[in-house]
Structure formats: C-alpha cells, structure tokens
Amino acid sequence: MRRFLAIGAAVVTLAGALTAVPVLAAQRHPTVAEQSLRALAARHDLAIGTAIDMEALHDAADPQYRALAASQFSTVTAENVMKWEALEPTRGVYNWGPADELVDFARRNGQRVRGHVLVWQNQLPAWLTQGVNDGTISDARLRDILRDHITAVVKHFKGKIWQWDVVNEAASDPWDSPSSIHLKGFWAQHLGPGYIADAFRWARAADPGALLFYNDYNIEAFGDRGPSDKTWYVYTMARQLRASGVPIDGVGSQGHLGTQYADYDAFQVGEVLDAFSGLGLATAFTEVDVRSQMTAGVRAGDPAEINPRLQASASNYSVLLQACLADRHCLSFTVWGFTDKHSWVPGWFSDPPEGLATLYDESYRPKRAYNVVKADLAYAGPPYVLPRIPQKPRR
Numbered sequence: 001m002r003r004f005l006a007i008g009a010a011v012v013t014l015a016g017a018l019t020a021v022p023v024l025a026a027q028r029h030p031t032v033a034e035q036s037l038r039a040l041a042a043r044h045d046l047a048i049g050t051a052i053d054m055e056a057l058h059d060a061a062d063p064q065y066r067a068l069a070a071s072q073f074s075t076v077t078a079e080n081v082m083k084w085e086a087l088e089p090t091r092g093v094y095n096w097g098p099a100d101e102l103v104d105f106a107r108r109n110g111q112r113v114r115g116h117v118l119v120w121q122n123q124l125p126a127w128l129t130q131g132v133n134d135g136t137i138s139d140a141r142l143r144d145i146l147r148d149h150i151t152a153v154v155k156h157f158k159g160k161i162w163q164w165d166v167v168n169e170a171a172s173d174p175w176d177s178p179s180s181i182h183l184k185g186f187w188a189q190h191l192g193p194g195y196i197a198d199a200f201r202w203a204r205a206a207d208p209g210a211l212l213f214y215n216d217y218n219i220e221a222f223g224d225r226g227p228s229d230k231t232w233y234v235y236t237m238a239r240q241l242r243a244s245g246v247p248i249d250g251v252g253s254q255g256h257l258g259t260q261y262a263d264y265d266a267f268q269v270g271e272v273l274d275a276f277s278g279l280g281l282a283t284a285f286t287e288v289d290v291r292s293q294m295t296a297g298v299r300a301g302d303p304a305e306i307n308p309r310l311q312a313s314a315s316n317y318s319v320l321l322q323a324c325l326a327d328r329h330c331l332s333f334t335v336w337g338f339t340d341k342h343s344w345v346p347g348w349f350s351d352p353p354e355g356l357a358t359l360y361d362e363s364y365r366p367k368r369a370y371n372v373v374k375a376d377l378a379y380a381g382p383p384y385v386l387p388r389i390p391q392k393p394r395r
C-alpha cells in the first residue's frame, strides 16, 4: 500500500511538472541563433558596428539592408558621407544632409555613431587639392582651412558622435619608399608632422565629449619592432602624443585582412591592444573585413575553392574579435559593410579579383564568419572576458 501511494505521489508530481512545462518554456532564454549580434555583444558592453552605405540604406528595393543594419548592430560609421569631399564639395558650402540622415537613423535605432573621418589624404574635395597644387592656397592658409573644417564638422555633430576618427592613415607602409615608416601624404607634405597634434586639439575644443581616435590599417600585430614595423611606429607615435599631452583617447585598428596574407592569432593581436591600453588609450576595431581572391573556381561556384576561403575568413574575424573581447579597453568591433552585396572590396581589388569579405553573402544569407562572430560573442565570459571599462575623454 505504501509503495502504491509512493508511486501515486510520484505520478502526481510528474503530472505537476508536466503542466508546469508551458510556464518554463515561456521563461526560457532565447537561443543564440535567435539573438542579434548587438544583443550578444551588449553582454560585454561591447558595441558591434558596421559601415553604412547611404545609397543602400535608401534603396527601397533593398529592405533587408536597412533591417539588418538596424537589428544586428549597435554602432554605425558613415562609409563615405562624412568625408571632406562629401561634406564640403564646394568651398564654404556644406552638404550635411546624408550624414545627418545617418545620425538620425542611428538615433531611431538606439545606435551610437563613429565619426569617420576628419583628416585624411583621400576623398578630399577638388577645390582643396587643386588650390594647393596651383598655389592659390598657401600652406599657412591650408592649416587654417583644416582647423576651420575640423571645427565646423565636429561642432555640427557635437554630442552625437561617440568616437571620432580624427586622423586616418597618416603612417606609410613598408612597401613605400623609403621602406622605413614615416608620415605620408598630403597633410604631412604641406603642414609637417605637427598637423596630427593640432587636429586632436581642434577636435577636442569643438566637442569635449567625443572620444578622439587615431585610425590606421595593417596595425593588427607587431613585427620586428624595427623601422619598417608599422604597428610599432603607430604605437610609438601614440606614446609620444600621450606624453605631450595631446588629447588622443584611442587607437582604431581597421582590420582589413585578406585570407592570402593574414597569419595572426588572438594572442598576437591582443599584445598590441594591451600595449595601447598600457598608454591609457582605448582601442577599437574600426573597419573589419576579410577578403579572398576570387579564382575562376570560386566564380564558377566550386565548393572546394569557396569553402576554405569562407573558413579562413571566419577564422580571421574570430582572431580580431577574441582579442578585442579579451581587452576591457576595446570598446567596439565595427565591420566595413556587412554584406558582399555592398562591399568596397570587389570594386577596389580587381587584379586578381577579390571578394567574399563580409559576414553575409550577396543574398543576405549569414556566412560562416557571421556564425563564428556570433559564437564568440555568445560563449565568452569571465574570467578572461569581462565587461568593457567605460572610457571618458582624457582632457
């Protein structure tokens, strides 16, 4: 009889448990697959971002672009519309419209904005470069023009930009001549090396609340720390800027990788992030994509050619993201476009053609890289991955 009662009690308990199942189901955690990148990154206080192509964002025939830009990412960067040629195509006449639209899109979607870019030698307006070339703009006048541009742009967006790329790609590459790394391009040529400190000071004066970044490519890992080591050069430059009291808050590592070259692991990349944080600087990955050569086999759809490229691309995304997750000063991880449908890579690298660089394919199907990024965000945590340390502008 006792056994019978015990079995009866067990049946009642089990029945109770079964009736409780719908309640438990309602409270279950969403699966990783059901979550967005931005939701998973938020667990680490990490912003996950993308560059935005404004033409794609406006294309009524391409609603997936807008939907994914809003739902998957917590920070956005203007791929082109905050560059000088876009903002001031005619001298003294600013065209704020497209950049303002992006800032508004970000506000409506609860996203922060990385401002790109205040000082760069590319995508300058013709009136500026021609004026300098034909001598109607003197170098002294050029310095004033740069100060006025930085002041006007940073004030226009004051309070709306989280991180500004103040100076972009100032350092040369080892394949330039001379091969020892030096300051290259239009601004160094006309204004000398002091333009970098000036730019940070002018930006700080115009918006004391924005984090100010130096941004460059091919600075993911240290080399031999000799004269042709670009990462070491940028580290040394950042150290000198900090030591001189220049208001620089962070260094952005663009993260444009190619599967035919990239050969880093997360520890090598982490060493560089640690070195920058040792200077009291924040870090960020600002333009990540990992492209591959498009052989005839890839273009013909041969999986034996495509699959290893997709795997290598995913693995390199993971290397950069893991290093960022492990550094509490690495504030954001931004991809330079999220779909192969709108990526700068095929238009830029044509001989040999390159592509397959982003997280989604041309039909917005998530690629292996997307899933690896997602898994890294989902399965990271203490003790090695801890929430970001909030950064404030230094001075």
Ligand code: G3I
Pocket: 079, 080, 122, 123, 168, 254, 287, 344
């Ligand atoms: O503005 C013209 C437009 O009027 C015309 O209709 C169109 C037709 O091709 O061309 C437009 O200009 C293009 C511009 O993007 C805006 O779409 C240029 O040809 C094209 O060269 C330019 O490329 C941009 C590139 O910077 C130029 O330097 C890429 O989209 C952009 O992704 C790329 O971004 C840079 C970062 O700013 C800095 N780091 C490297 C990164 C990749 O190169």
